[in-house]
Amino acid sequence: MSNLLEISQVSKYFGDKHTRRCVLSNVNLRVQPGEFVCLLGPSGCGKSTLLNAIAGFIKPESGLISVNDQRVSKPGPDRGFVFQKNSLLPWMTLDQNVGYGLKIQGLSKEKIRNRVDHFLDLVGLLGYRKSFPHELSGGMQQRGSIVRALITNPKVLLMDEPFGAVDAQTRIILQEMLLGIWAQVGITIIFVTHDIDEAVLLADRIVVMGVNPGHIKEIFDVSLKRPRSADSTFLDEFREIKLRVLRSIREETDKLMIAV
Amino acid sequence: MAVTASSGTTQTPSTATVSRRGASVRRLLTTHGGSLSRRGFSLLFFLCLWQILSVLKVNFIINFQFVPAPTAVFSAxxxxxxxxxxxxxxxxxxxxxxxxxxxxxxxxxxxxxxxxxxxxxxxxxxxxxxxxxxxxxxxxxxxxxxxxxxxxxxxxxxxxxxxxxxxxxxxxxxxxxxxxxxxxxxxxxxxxxxxxxxxxxxxxxxxxxxxxxxxxxxxxxxxxxxxxxxxxxxxxxxxxxxxxxxxxxxxxxxxxxxxxxxxxxxxxxxxxxxxxxxxxxxxxxxxxx
Missing domain, CATH: 1.10.3720.10 (MetI-like)
Known part of the structure; x- marks a missing residue:
């Protein structure tokens, strides 16, 4: 099977010529269609930078990123993005937000409406279609952002700590909801998080990233059987993987401590 | 002085009604329904002050000798x-x-x-x-x-x-x-x-x-x-x-x-x-x- 996402020899520097600093060094990664990959690592490991590069928000100095054999040079609708928080446009109602990508594509009002209703139903927000974002809870806003990104049928869904700003109970609900949608839609997901439990629960593969400079340190396969739910976190296998990932990350955080 | 002259004439609570007045003044300042009356009251207070200053032709820093009183403005x-x-x-x-x-x-x-x-x-x-x-x-x-x-x-x-x-x-x-x-x-x-x-x-x-x-x-x-x-x-x-x-x-x-x-x-x-x-x-x- 061909790769859906291919990242080869990607390096990225920040700063001008005096403060120049390498944030990603020689990153290589291949992702299969339908795979759920979590990028995990301590802050400063470049996981969000890598995601932004896949999205096309920033350009790496060297290397190549391609999605579906198309070289990434700028943001585009083939890559859906779910931001950390507050990314629904405040001046649009929920249904306008979710349908915005379809409106851009020039679909008819009726088609947009049908598709928006279908996707809002998928995340249990049909009753809130005419609400403005500020009238919705943080969890509802994130559900809205997820379906807004999914509605245009992107090849890959890029998620940047999407549940980092919601409370623990809501996070579990959102994680299970995401797993359900992923199974139903069959989309490829690249998910950035710093929460090990979240990564083990969601991912097929966990890409642990290291610091100074940001690089891929180790990749773990998570063979935990699906469908998974919050209950899966109590399985021995879950704990065993979590421990291995934890140790790997620990080496990186220790490096940060010494550096300080 | 201009300011003391005006406050002396507009606020003359007698001792008997002080507590009742105090309560209604407090209501005026705190309740939500008092919003309109607060605005009205401030406008009235301002107009009274102006009338007094012009009628008395107060001349202290600001000269009110040629300032027409609200009543004169109203007839105009x-x-x-x-x-x-x-x-x-x-x-x-x-x-x-x-x-x-x-x-x-x-x-x-x-x-x-x-x-x-x-x-x-x-x-x-x-x-x-x-x-x-x-x-x-x-x-x-x-x-x-x-x-x-x-x-x-x-x-x-x-x-x-x-x-x-x-x-x-x-x-x-x-x-x-x-x-x-x-x-x-x-x-x-x-x-x-x-x-x-x-x-x-x-x-x-x-x-x-x-x-x-x-x-x-x-x-x-x-x-x-x-x-x-x-x-x-x-x-x-x-x-x-x-x-x-x-x-x-x-x-x-x-x-x-x-x-x-x-x-x-x-x-x-x-x-x-x-x-x-x-x-x-x-x-x-x-x-x-």
Whole structure:
């Protein structure tokens, strides 16, 4: 099977010529269609930078990123993005937000409406279609952002700590909801998080990233059987993987401590 | 002293009613329903103070000897109303509407362009910035010389008043919308073209700032009306005010000032009301933070 996402020899520097600093060094990664990959690592490991590069928000100095054999040079609708928080446009109602990508594509009002209703139903927000974002809870806003990104049928869904700003109970609900949608839609997901439990629960593969400079340190396969739910976190296998990932990350955080 | 004289005459609570009065005053200051009565009370208090100061012809730092009392202003208003006021109101309102409309169309259009394009900014910003600090009154001679008739000169002066606040606030809010990377990335990820980004993201997120510019611009247009109508020659509230000053008739001056204030406040409120209707999505939590 061909790769859906291919990242080869990607390096990225920040700063001008005096403060120049390498944030990603020689990153290589291949992702299969339908795979759920979590990028995990301590802050400063470049996981969000890598995601932004896949999205096309920033350009790496060297290397190549391609999605579906198309070289990434700028943001585009083939890559859906779910931001950390507050990314629904405040001046649009929920249904306008979710349908915005379809409106851009020039679909008819009726088609947009049908598709928006279908996707809002998928995340249990049909009753809130005419609400403005500020009238919705943080969890509802994130559900809205997820379906807004999914509605245009992107090849890959890029998620940047999407549940980092919601409370623990809501996070579990959102994680299970995401797993359900992923199974139903069959989309490829690249998910950035710093929460090990979240990564083990969601991912097929966990890409642990290291610091100074940001690089891929180790990749773990998570063979935990699906469908998974919050209950899966109590399985021995879950704990065993979590421990291995934890140790790997620990080496990186220790490096940060010494550096300080 | 002026202030003690007034407070002595307006607040004379007798000892027997002090506690009851205290309670009602507290209610007036704290309850939500008291909001309207608080506003009414402050207006009444201000008018009483003014009446007293002018009747007593107080002359301490500020000289009230020639300041007409509210009652005199009111009789000036009555005689103004009896002598065909509509012709003055009509001319003034028409001038303000013309100046404001032209000011908002050009102010918003140029503001959007300067705010979003370096090239347009480099081409237009410098001359506009140099002209901006020039007060309306300084434009009078040129306005007379440049335009075919006085009417257009007056449009121009009210236009200048409305144009700049609208221009600057539009430009600044477009710049700050453009610096909001998150919102722009949202649009880019969904495949929005530059035009779509502008229409669906930059302009809506700049609306609160543009609206503020429109409210200030409307106020400024009225502000410049008296200046503009110095060259009127016949009709207009500003002209009436200026003419009364020239012939040393004081009550109509104050009446003209108050009329302009009222019309200006009213039209600014209309702009505020209309633009707020366009932004039902805004969440304003004043005093609840």
């Amino acid at each position: 208003f009555i005689s103004f109303v009896q002598a065909n006021p509509w012709i003055h109101l009509q001319s003034s309102i028409f001038r303000v509407i013309c100046g404001f409309t032209a000011g908002s169309i050009l102010g918003i259009a140029i503001g959007l362009l300067i705010g979003s394009s370096h090239l347009v900014e480099e081409l237009l910003a410098t001359p506009l910035e140099l002209l901006r600090p020039i007060p309306a009154v300084a434009w009078i001679p040129l306005a007379i010389l440049m335009f075919p008739n006085a009417e257009i000169g007056m449009f121009y002066i009210t236009f200048v008043g409305a144009f700049y606040p609208i221009l600057v606030s539009t430009q600044k809010s477009v710049e700050s919308s453009l610096s909001d990377l998150l919102m722009i990335r949202v649009g880019q990820c969904l495949g929005a073209s530059y035009f779509q980004l502008f229409r669906d993201i930059i302009i809506p997120s700049s609306l609160p700032g543009i609206s503020a510019g429109l409210v200030i611009g409307m106020g400024n247009a009225w502000f410049c009306l008296v200046t503009a109508e110095i060259i009127a020659g016949k009709y207009g509230i500003g002209y009436k005010t200026w003419e009364s000053y020239v012939i040393s008739e004081y009550p109509p001056i104050v009446m003209g000032m108050i009329l302009i204030g009222l019309l200006g406040a009213f039209s600014s409120q209309m702009i505020l009301f209309t633009t707020n209707k366009m932004m039902p999505w805004r969440q304003i939590s004043k005093g609840t933070l």
